[in-house]
Amino acid sequence: SIYRQLDLRDVVGIQAPHGLGEALLIAGEPQHAQQQFRESLDLARAVADISYESENLQMLGWASLGTIGTGDYANAVAYFKQSLSISEAAHLEWHTMCSRLGHGLALAALGDYGRGFEDIQRAKQIAEKMGITRFLCMTVDGLGQLYQELDLFEQAEALHTEGFERLMRREWSYWLPRLQANRAIDRMRHGDLDVQAELEMALQIGLSENQIAHVQRALEGLAELFIRRGEPEMALRYADDLAARASAGEMQEMLAQGQRWRGEALLQLGDHAGAEQALLAALDAAGRTGKRRLLMDIHDALARCADARGDSAAADQQRQAAEQQRRIILDSLHDPALRAGLQR
Incomplete structure (x- = not known):
């Protein structure tokens, strides 16, 4: 509200709605998040800030994914392609990594798992090169999700465990509820029905951190668990x-x-x-x-x-x-x- 009152058109004005959009997305409000990303995108384009232009397009893509966003995968692909056209030309590896990951998830959702794996593997390589734990954990979660959807549960569990343990060592809760829920779902679909406590813990962490987008994954897992039981x-x-x-x-x-x-x-x-x-x-x-x-x-x-x-x-x-x-x-x-x- 302050930046709007002051009519700020600099990086502060661009960053304010962008940051709010990220908070709204993880809180389970992707439509409202998209409004903020579009506002930030318009401001970034007005001052020719290509870094924020790429990042806002990327986040519009994430807010269109079905796992944490609106579930408009066709639009997600389009947003990620636009973001990548900027980030790869400008060598913005941070943005390229996140967009490659999201693009891979969207392609797989629409049925192209082959290209989905390729994109997420490329994202993982960039994350490893950058040495940023948060992004590396997101990429291994994404790879694990694809293995999970292909009923390859041992491979999925290994990846989800890797991401979960990395975050636990750093004592970070970002993305933790999803990784924990996904690991429990891997085990459950492989025949282990003794995962209720793990799913409930993921649910509670997500609720306490207002990570509602990840809470929903724990709810999915709990519903499926009780069907299987x-x-x-x-x-x-x-x-x-x-x-x-x-x-x-x-x-x-x-x-x-x-x-x-x-x-x-x-x-x-x-x-x-x-x-x-x-x-x-x-x-x-x-x-x-x-x-x-x-x-x-x-x-x-x-x-x-x-x-x-x-x-x-x-x-x-x-x-x-x-x-x-x-x-x-x-x-x-x-x-x-x-x-x-x-x-x-």
Whole structure:
């Protein structure tokens, strides 16, 4: 408010809305964050500050990702490309690293895991060269996320553990709740259901630090855990919390995840109509993001829901839709080791 009253057009004026945008993003308000980044971007362009121009474009990309932002992956790719065109030409490695990471996550979400891995590996190399722990932990979390989505849980856990332990040694909480939640999810999907305490700790750290964007990952994990344990009432509690937070923040991927786990819980409870309604809502939200792996999972859940209703034709249709998404992902991968998880 002060910089606006003073009509500051220098670096202070550029930095103020940018910093507010970063705080809003991690607090689970990506739409409001984007407004601040756009304001800062306009100011940066007005004074030809290419560093802040690149960084604001980068942050608009991050605020468009589905894991912590609105879930508009197509726009995320466009923002990251614009940012990279500036940062790489000007040798701004700090910005290049963050944009390569985000660009890789967005490409993978849209189905191109091959190029996604390439981008995130490049980001990791820059982070290692710069020696900045925070950024290195973000890159290993990103790589772990891709392995996790390809059902390669041992590789995912190794990376998430590396990032988690690095942050613990530095006693930093930034990105810690997400890394901890992701590590627990890796273990859970590999068969270890004794991860409730770890997920609850990630949830509490995120809440205490107002890292709501990371809180939502812990809520996802808890909802899934109770589905796997056969405790749908508890799963419903966490799924509804996730969906409510995501709806308030206009976060489409997180809304889809909340509705997905709500549907899974209702399916276990025998409420087939309610399950179908929730899963169709999840499919609608996921469709707006274009995230292939999420669409695959929701179609699979809808197939099981149709089976429970005795509608074999609908079940077959949903399985075909899930298989179509799986094939798109597999076709982007040429390394047999990366294809192995989804081919089991």
